[in-house]
Amino acid sequence: KQEVTQIPAALSVPEGENLVLNCSFTDSAIYNLQWFRQDPGKGLTSLLLIQSSQREQTSGRLNASLDKSSGRSTLYIAASQPGDSATYLCAVMSSGSARQLTFGSGTQLTVLP
């Protein structure tokens, strides 16, 4: 059974700092890995999707990497802003799982002004 772990559970950084969020998964047989952002009172917003054949994806100040063999992904946020404060969730779509996503428990990020 696929298990997804995110460390740390919470992170607080000053504005302007670059930061890395970590995600690890136990079964490397995956279709893709997705990073989401969750804001209080709102649903999840998809940030980046990395196919299993890809090493990284970039969107603006966000860069997500994937090392399938070691079961790891990182989300890099450059020049953090207070508006980046949210919970970031990692989810993997495992091969043979009928397109089901397995989510990590998230990292709660606070960017201090």
Add this chain to the structure above:
Amino acid sequence: DADVTQTPRNRITKTGKRIMLECSQTKGHDRMYWYRQDPGLGLRLIYYSFDVKDINKGEISDGYSVSRQAQAKFSLSLESAIPNQTALYFCATSVLKPLAGGGLDETQYFGPGTRLLVL
């Protein structure tokens, strides 16, 4: 995402009551999902549907049922609510699209969530 709506947004009910959570989407997606989220845990899949006549159990389907009345609507029912079903419930949609560089885009789009409290 405003294209995926959930009703109600908040609900308080009592143990043993039957309740229904509704999800509607205007994205034209064929795939729909119901998840629950508990504090400190990730989202867990309850049921999913790839088409109007297709219903599949997820990781934690016990105590729940679903109905896919139309492509745009997917309802989740708690037949007899119990306190440990207190959680945040999310609906999501997706559609498989080929990507220019190969592979498929399977991004899921989420509704705003329904906060359910079972007393």
